[in-house]
Amino acid sequence: MTLRCAVLDDFQGAATAAADWSPVTDRVEVVSFTEHIGTEDELAAALAGFEIVVTLRERVAFPASLLARLPALKLLVASGMRNSVIDHAAARRHGVTVCGTASSSTPPVELTWALILGLARSLVPENTALRTGGPWQSTVGADLEGRRLGLLGLGRIGSRVARIGQAFGMEVTAWSQNLTPARAEAAGASLAASKEDLLRASDVVSVHLALGERTRGLLGAPELALLKPTTYLVNTSRSAIVDQDALLAALHRGALAGAGLDVFDIEPLPVGHPLRSAPRLLATPHLGYVTWDNYRTYYGEAVEDIRAFLAGAPVRVLG
Known part of the structure; x- marks a missing residue:
């Protein structure tokens, strides 16, 4: 049979x-x-x-x-x-x-850095302009060396993202509910005093947490409001950790410099979904493990x- x-x-x-x-x-x-x-x-x-x-x-x-x-x-x-x-x-x-x-865990680590670099150097709009006869140099890139990388989660993926951040000369801080100073130090990071402190001080925030009852909606409108307008937020973990509507509103009002997303509440993302046309967004169709x-x-x-x-x-x- x-x-x-x-x-x-x-x-x-x-x-x-x-x-x-x-x-x-x-x-x-x-x-x-x-x-x-x-x-x-x-x-x-x-x-x-x-x-x-x-x-x-x-x-x-x-x-x-x-x-x-x-x-x-x-x-x-x-x-x-x-x-x-x-x-x-x-x-x-x-x-x-x-x-x-x-x-x-290698592919999502590499994609995380593709999103960070793509945001910091405006690679997509600059490439589009170059290929379509647009302006020559229309953006000014953000430096990574000497800036603070804040990691929400420092497990198998987050710890590898941390090491690459160090190679770029970034100061790396991390936070999760069970993270200890010793574990953070072992990954080359310092433990943030709180989630809020990490959000306020970071120039790049990257999410590397498992989705659960304690992490669902971890970053909502109040948390996103703590970010500096020059900060980039990257999520290659699980969409539900970041309130999608709150992030969309923050992008439209310029509350952060940009976001890099590989995960969404609905996948595939429907044609006409507001995230497809959101400003300051670099998005990929859940390529983390692909x-x-x-x-x-x-x-x-x-x-x-x-x-x-x-x-x-x-x-x-x-x-």
Whole structure:
């Protein structure tokens, strides 16, 4: 019997190019979905009859209500070893095994710095002007050396962002609810006295926190009002940590120099969404983990997960 495997959000058609699926194709038919499926009704219809689903990061939620509508589903593979949008308890109740894969922190670190540098040197407007016959030099760049980089979160990704900040000659400070002076010092940063102190004093603020009850809405209108009008805010972590409406209002009134976003409340971001035309915004379509090396890991280990499941010995089981 041939099983069917759906690969979701394969926007670039890269899933089969990034990994060798031949170890399972004798028993599994692989179907890539290159367009995002937005609603639960559409997902239930599209995935009906699929025994295996491979989902990318946390772009598609699998709540109990959806899992109940997918009686054929037996294996759900998620890239990364943590996924907050899968109802793991419901998956167990419905007999669905959930497995993960390894994931590198390098790509989001590099993208964070691409956004910081792009903002500081106005790379997009200057490139657009150069290519379209616009003015020669219309902006003045912001220096990074000697400025303060404030990191909200100093974990696996934040600590690497800190080291690059030091290489640029920046003073690095960090804050999170459980961060200690010793841990901050080990990453080459100083511990800010409070979140508010970090926001007031930083020239660049970058978010590297996990989303949870304590971090949801961590930066709202009162917190954004603490930023200097020359400060840049970057979020490559989770959209819900920063109040999107408050940030949009702050950008329109010039309350900060600019923002770099890779994450959004709605993904893909709808055509006509106000963030698409917001001033002082450098935005990318959730590219944080989208690199060939990471895709080779994601999809290569997805194949391993499927093969192990078919052999009756699942690996990297989540939840």
